[in-house]
Amino acid sequence: MANDENLIPYGKGNRSESEEREMRSRGGKRSGETRRRKAALRDTMNRLLTMQVEVEGLSDILRSDGGESTYEEVIAMAMIQKASLGDVKAYQAIMKTVGQTERSEADLEEQKIRTDRAKRARDQEIGDTDNQDENIRDFLKAMRPTQEDLDNLFADEVEEEEDAEGTEEASEV
Template sequence: MANNENLIPFNRRTVSEQREIQSAGGIASGKSRRRTSRMRETMNRIMTMQAEVEGLSDVLRADGGESTYEEIICMAMIKEAMNGNVKAYNAIMATVGQTDKSEEDLEEQRIRTERAKRARDQEVGNDSEENENIASFLKAMNPADPDLEDLFEEDETDAEEAEETGEV
């Protein structure tokens, strides 16, 4: 019987036990992914099959459709929405990519997202405004012109010495 006394933390297991558990988990995960993939393929195949539904198939064909299960389900959702089913209406709107949010709500969400991204970047140190930071740092340093001239004179002197010794 499994209880708290029988449980062994993963980090206290031997490397071979950890490997066995991970291998079993990987095999189970692969089986699950393959099963989900087969189910998705089956559903896609069924949704594109021709179907006959009295009253709907003729309407779909008259409009240039093929009367597939997919089209029939869409028509049924529209019919339900027309009868006042709000969930059907929301499902249709989500399917076609429309939202019930106003432009102001969407703009507010965009602004919040940008602020959060900026705050995260500042925490991590990935400021996109690095050039501004460098410029402000250099401005704060404010080196005097004679200091800059001395700095560049050393480089020129070193270059001349390198030419004379042939170390170019």
């Protein structure tokens, strides 16, 4: 059982640098293997779900409505059937799948306001008064300037050149 007494912290203990490097390397390789295995499983699952299947009575209904009678559609129909019989978990799974939520728009807006307030409070606490959202808006505005912005872009330089010419004329007299 792991606890503070039998753990050897990274960079400390009796392991040499080469041992630690080897352990990190093995961990990275295993992590890559796991990611590839999970990706292969997702691909297989997606391929299987889109395969056509014949289910007596149901396949004809799905095709008549423009469907293809795939496993995906059959599973969706089974969920709908369970939900229609009163299975609340099936209903919640359907709502989650189609992106509906049991929260009202007012609840979602209130949550957004609370989150924004908490973020501002945290930024003030750590002294980060630089508002990233405003910086992003300014950057996007700079990427797509209006004609007025473009006209005013070099206005200061033109005024400086005119002042410099006036100073030059005065010195010649």
